[in-house]
Amino acid sequence: MKRNVLIIGAGGVAQVVAHKCAQNNDVLGELHIASRTVSKCEAIIESVDEKGAMKVPGTFTAHAVDATDTAAVAALIRQTGCQIVINVGSAFVNKYVLDACIETGAAYIDTAIHEEPDKICETPPWYANYEWKKREACAEKGVTAVLGAGFDPGVVNAYARLAADDYIDEISSIDIVDINAGSHGKYFATNFDPEINFREFTGSVYAWQGGEWTENKMFEVGREWDLPVVGTQKAYMSGHDEIHSLASNYPKADVRFWMGFGDHYINVFTVLKNLGLLSEQPVKTAEGQEVIPLKVVKAVLPDPASLAPGYTGKTCIGDLVKGTKDGKPAEVFIYNVADHKDAYNEVGSQGISYTAGVPPVAAAILIAKGDWDVGKMVNVEELDPHPFLGLLNHMGLQTSIRDADGERELSFD
Amino acid sequence: MKRNVLIIGAGGVAQVVAHKCAQNNDVLGELHIASRTVSKCEAIIESVDEKGAMKVPGTFTAHAVDATDTAAVAALIRQTGCQIVINVGSAFVNKYVLDACIETGAAYIDTAIHEEPDKICETPPWYANYEWKKREACAEKGVTAVLGAGFDPGVVNAYARLAADDYIDEISSIDIVDINAGSHGKYFATNFDPEINFREFTGSVYAWQGGEWTENKMFEVGREWDLPVVGTQKAYMSGHDEIHSLASNYPKADVRFWMGFGDHYINVFTVLKNLGLLSEQPVKTAEGQEVIPLKVVKAVLPDPASLAPGYTGKTCIGDLVKGTKDGKPAEVFIYNVADHKDAYNEVGSQGISYTAGVPPVAAAILIAKGDWDVGKMVNVEELDPHPFLGLLNHMGLQTSIRDADGERELSFD
Numbered sequence: 001m002k003r004n005v006l007i008i009g010a011g012g013v014a015q016v017v018a019h020k021c022a023q024n025n026d027v028l029g030e031l032h033i034a035s036r037t038v039s040k041c042e043a044i045i046e047s048v049d050e051k052g053a054m055k056v057p058g059t060f061t062a063h064a065v066d067a068t069d070t071a072a073v074a075a076l077i078r079q080t081g082c083q084i085v086i087n088v089g090s091a092f093v094n095k096y097v098l099d100a101c102i103e104t105g106a107a108y109i110d111t112a113i114h115e116e117p118d119k120i121c122e123t124p125p126w127y128a129n130y131e132w133k134k135r136e137a138c139a140e141k142g143v144t145a146v147l148g149a150g151f152d153p154g155v156v157n158a159y160a161r162l163a164a165d166d167y168i169d170e171i172s173s174i175d176i177v178d179i180n181a182g183s184h185g186k187y188f189a190t191n192f193d194p195e196i197n198f199r200e201f202t203g204s205v206y207a208w209q210g211g212e213w214t215e216n217k218m219f220e221v222g223r224e225w226d227l228p229v230v231g232t233q234k235a236y237m238s239g240h241d242e243i244h245s246l247a248s249n250y251p252k253a254d255v256r257f258w259m260g261f262g263d264h265y266i267n268v269f270t271v272l273k274n275l276g277l278l279s280e281q282p283v284k285t286a287e288g289q290e291v292i293p294l295k296v297v298k299a300v301l302p303d304p305a306s307l308a309p310g311y312t313g314k315t316c317i318g319d320l321v322k323g324t325k326d327g328k329p330a331e332v333f334i335y336n337v338a339d340h341k342d343a344y345n346e347v348g349s350q351g352i353s354y355t356a357g358v359p360p361v362a363a364a365i366l367i368a369k370g371d372w373d374v375g376k377m378v379n380v381e382e383l384d385p386h387p388f389l390g391l392l393n394h395m396g397l398q399t400s401i402r403d404a405d406g407e408r409e410l411s412f413d
Numbered sequence: 414m415k416r417n418v419l420i421i422g423a424g425g426v427a428q429v430v431a432h433k434c435a436q437n438n439d440v441l442g443e444l445h446i447a448s449r450t451v452s453k454c455e456a457i458i459e460s461v462d463e464k465g466a467m468k469v470p471g472t473f474t475a476h477a478v479d480a481t482d483t484a485a486v487a488a489l490i491r492q493t494g495c496q497i498v499i500n501v502g503s504a505f506v507n508k509y510v511l512d513a514c515i516e517t518g519a520a521y522i523d524t525a526i527h528e529e530p531d532k533i534c535e536t537p538p539w540y541a542n543y544e545w546k547k548r549e550a551c552a553e554k555g556v557t558a559v560l561g562a563g564f565d566p567g568v569v570n571a572y573a574r575l576a577a578d579d580y581i582d583e584i585s586s587i588d589i590v591d592i593n594a595g596s597h598g599k600y601f602a603t604n605f606d607p608e609i610n611f612r613e614f615t616g617s618v619y620a621w622q623g624g625e626w627t628e629n630k631m632f633e634v635g636r637e638w639d640l641p642v643v644g645t646q647k648a649y650m651s652g653h654d655e656i657h658s659l660a661s662n663y664p665k666a667d668v669r670f671w672m673g674f675g676d677h678y679i680n681v682f683t684v685l686k687n688l689g690l691l692s693e694q695p696v697k698t699a700e701g702q703e704v705i706p707l708k709v710v711k712a713v714l715p716d717p718a719s720l721a722p723g724y725t726g727k728t729c730i731g732d733l734v735k736g737t738k739d740g741k742p743a744e745v746f747i748y749n750v751a752d753h754k755d756a757y758n759e760v761g762s763q764g765i766s767y768t769a770g771v772p773p774v775a776a777a778i779l780i781a782k783g784d785w786d787v788g789k790m791v792n793v794e795e796l797d798p799h800p801f802l803g804l805l806n807h808m809g810l811q812t813s814i815r816d817a818d819g820e821r822e823l824s825f826d
Binding site: 187188195267268271272274275276277279283284285286287289291292293295296297298299300301 | 600601608680681684685687688689690692696697698699700702704705706708709710711712713714
């Protein structure tokens with residue numbers, strides 16, 4: 001039994017995490033949230049109070065911390081007595097927060113792979129460059145670290161494991177498809193931090209196919225998908241965190257990630273990229289000012305958090321898993337459909353933040369209850385998916401399946 | 414007779430002006446060039462030396478000056494004994510250089526309307542906001558100031574006057590068409606300073622139609638033009654300097670300006686504009702740095718001067734003037750065709766800089782010889798076009814005409 005949660009970060013996903021922790025504070029205990037800007041943390045706590053989200057009376061406290069300062073994070077963990085850390089800060093801070101957990105023994109949960117500000121799309125498997133180097137340290141100290149426990153990575157890793165456990169004997173391919181069929185009504189916007197969003201697509205697209213890493217350019221490989229609820233949608237092979245762990249855990253399967261993009265998004269992205277405006281390397285203006293173009297693009301785009309009130313439509317994210325069952329070809333599509341407006345009404349966020357923010361709280365609950373408190377570093381597909389997906393069914397993210405028997409919701413109760 | 418020329422500016426157009434002044438230094442006398450960065454002036458003089466462009470032995474000297482410092486410019490005019498100033502610096506410096514000429518009595522020539530850095534597309538007639546306020550001062554002191562003496566504005570104003578003098582009795586419309594059918598081989602580039610280039614298209618498009626100013630959005634009104642040499646080209650109604658004076662001098666005629674744009678240019682422009690990246694108003698990055706987006710776009714785009722060596726193809730710029738002749742409907746298209754490669758071979762610049770840089774030197778020669786030394790402020794259409802166009806025919810910019818009698822070169826000898 002672990003109790004008391006420290007949330008690192010105060011962006012759109014942290015907002016969802018905070019609300020969901022509050023809704024489950026009978027299990028999770030005292031709540032804390034910390035970021036560089038304490039006023040952002042306070043605003044999130046205020047929104048929790050406004051919704052009356054705390055299940056039982058309890059504390060929710062805001063702190064200022066520089067999350068790249070391991071010693072400061074460790075001190076905060078000790079000071080607050082938190083045994084579980086949910087890291088939903090920028091992907092740039094992961095390794096520092098993880099080190100603080102190893103130092104203090106707190107359980108660690110994150111939702112994205114570590115990134116270095118000056119590098120994009122690192123060589124696969126990306127986890128091996130940072131997080132996995134701490135596997136032994138976690139095992140030695142018995143520290144539970146659940147990597148990539150958002151939706152994708154996260155829930156989609158659990159979907160792959162569920163397919164392997166319950167539906168397919170020999171998996172030949174895992175295709176993760178992420179479609180946002182919603183509309184924010186702006187000329188152009190990214191659904192999370194533009195800096196991280198664009199970085200995903202400016203380098204090489206890695207996939208695991210035929211037992212080896214393959215490399216493509218972004219938007220080089222695209223195909224149409226016929227999906228539940230959102231219908232026919234075009235998605236492009238993209239680099240993504242979960243490929244890097246699923247390829248290690250299912251080396252005999254092809255593992256690919258497909259992200260949906262409209263023609264308009266691709267056009268804007270292509271113009272910005274070709275002009276050099278997505279570069280993370282500084283340029284000098286005629287007046288001699290040093291500027292990183294990507295940071296200026298971020299500055300002119302709408303704040304992703306500002307999109308929530310007007311966002312309509314649905315997302316559909318799932319795994320198409322193919323292989324054999326009882327010696328015959330079989331395939332399942334395991335998926336979730338989320339609604340932007342429902343998410344906003346419940347926690348004040350859009351659907352992308354909602355799908356990313358609910359799962360790490362489910363993981364925290366499973367660690368608090370012991371089911372997932374494994375005392376080592378794992379990716380989500382290494383854990384039993386049933387309690388996780390069962391919990392998510394009751395927390396707003398229903399798992400469904402489409403197979404030879406049709407489309408239906410899955411129950412894990 | 415006026416002698417000795419001071420060139421203000423050291424960009425792509427200044428390069429052409431310098432070469433053409435050198436080729437005519439028997440008439441123009443001693444040559445000087447000044448800009449904020451003296452090394453740019455020195456590089457231009459070096460290129461003049463390399464081509465052996467000086468017609469007769471003479472001096473060509475580089476100076477450093479802040480052209481927004483009227484006193485400094487006036488001191489430089491006095492120190493060098495220059496009686497003619499060719500201002501091809503940024504459009505932001507016009508009013509300061511003009512004041513220095515009024516103070517010292519030197520003749521003033523520029524190629525673009527004055528702009529304030531924080532304003533775009535000012536209300537018509539734009540000249541009335543700055544230059545024309547100095548008309549009386551020029552007249553009182555007998556200072557010759559020829560405004561907008563590049564190609565457009567400049568030569569196209571002379572074409573309108575030529576049509577009025579020689580071909581059309583009553584003018585009903587003047588449509589200026591500017592087509593660059595050349596190719597620089599880059600993904601995207603502007604042919605002159607991107608900051609000035611984009612500013613032309615981000616505000617309202619003013620035209621003079623039916624005896625009043627009309628206002629449209631950029632790319633709202635477009636049509637195809639069938640033109641000599643470059644063929645069928647699409648051009649869009651755009652705001653441009655010469656409309657603001659031609660509408661005053663030919664108030665009974667509709668006056669419009671049409672700029673050719675390919676679909677690719679329009680797409681890139683539209684994306685940048687809609688995202689707010691063409692704004693001249695500062696934004697703040699997440700890190701708190703204040704940045705003007707347009708200056709960052711300028712920083713990532715190719716330097717226009719760098720396009721010259723690989724530029725191929727031709728430009729076609731001219732006036733379609735309609736009206737009546739001897740009581741019958743008549744129309745003429747008076748135009749020039751310039752070749753990018755020819756321009757580069759002669760003066761090391763691309764065709765856009767060439768067409769802009771040759772005419773102010775022709776104007777300087779006419780002032781030196783007395784023909785255009787009118788002792789007051791004028792726009793080009795207020796001057797006799799024949800000596801100007803005659804000189805340009807011998808300086809690399811041949812005037813041609815297309816009318817009921819077909820296409821042919823015009824001679825003014």
